[in-house]
Amino acid sequence: MPVRGWIEVNQIYCKGCELCIAECPQQVLSLDMDHLTPKGYHPVHLVKDGCTGCAICAIVCPEAALTVFRETPLRATPLRTAAGA
Numbered sequence: 001m002p003v004r005g006w007i008e009v010n011q012i013y014c015k016g017c018e019l020c021i022a023e024c025p026q027q028v029l030s031l032d033m034d035h036l037t038p039k040g041y042h043p044v045h046l047v048k049d050g051c052t053g054c055a056i057c058a059i060v061c062p063e064a065a066l067t068v069f070r071e072t073p074l075r076a077t078p079l080r081t082a083a084g085a
């Protein structure tokens with residue numbers, strides 16, 4: 001199962017510079033042309049599935065406007081030990 005990630009965009013800090021869009025290896029980011037930030041910029045947003053949570057977007061963002069989340073699969077745990085019981 002592919003790793004799933006997602007982002008949150010701080011609307012106060014994002015200035016729509018598109019650096020994160022250019023660097024996203026999955027090409028899942030775009031500017032949200034339907035919204036403006038309080039400062040009057042179109043903020044970035046996720047436009048499709050495929051984010052892996054790699055955090056490259058957050059690293060390149062000059063405004064530290066992005067928080068990246070990554071889903072971690074639950075680790076399988078044995079119901080009983082090899083010793084029995």
Ligand code: SF4
Nearest residue numbers: 014015017018020061
């Ligand atoms: S999140 Fe950061 S890198 Fe992306 S458009 Fe906004 S300011 Fe630029």
Ligand code: SF4
Nearest residue numbers: 024051052054055057
């Ligand atoms: S975490 Fe990685 S895949 Fe997800 S939007 Fe950011 S750069 Fe793209």
